[in-house]
Amino acid sequence: MGIRAIIEAVCRDRNASGEDLFEKINDLLAQGVLTKDGSDILHRLRVLGNNAAHEIKAHSATELTLAMDVAEHLLQAVYILPFHAKR
Numbered sequence: 001m002g003i004r005a006i007i008e009a010v011c012r013d014r015n016a017s018g019e020d021l022f023e024k025i026n027d028l029l030a031q032g033v034l035t036k037d038g039s040d041i042l043h044r045l046r047v048l049g050n051n052a053a054h055e056i057k058a059h060s061a062t063e064l065t066l067a068m069d070v071a072e073h074l075l076q077a078v079y080i081l082p083f084h085a086k087r
């Protein structure tokens with residue numbers, strides 16, 4: 001699932017520490033980059049990505065649409081809204 005790459009990129013950009021994506025998402029929460037709800041949602045996407053990689057399981061159109069929506073909201077919350085707030 002390509003959404004995982006977006007999450008990984010945000011983690012890298014925000015210098016999230018951790019050995020794996022689970023720890024990096026938790027670090028974004030600790031940094032205040034994510035809310036608890038936001039981190040919970042990203043963990044769900046992480047699990048979906050793991051399932052896709054390890055079980056070669058196709059996801060439904062609904063799951064993929066929701067994943068895209070979450071990725072878009074993540075980018076909005078981390079980059080776009082703070083940029084506009086500073087203006």
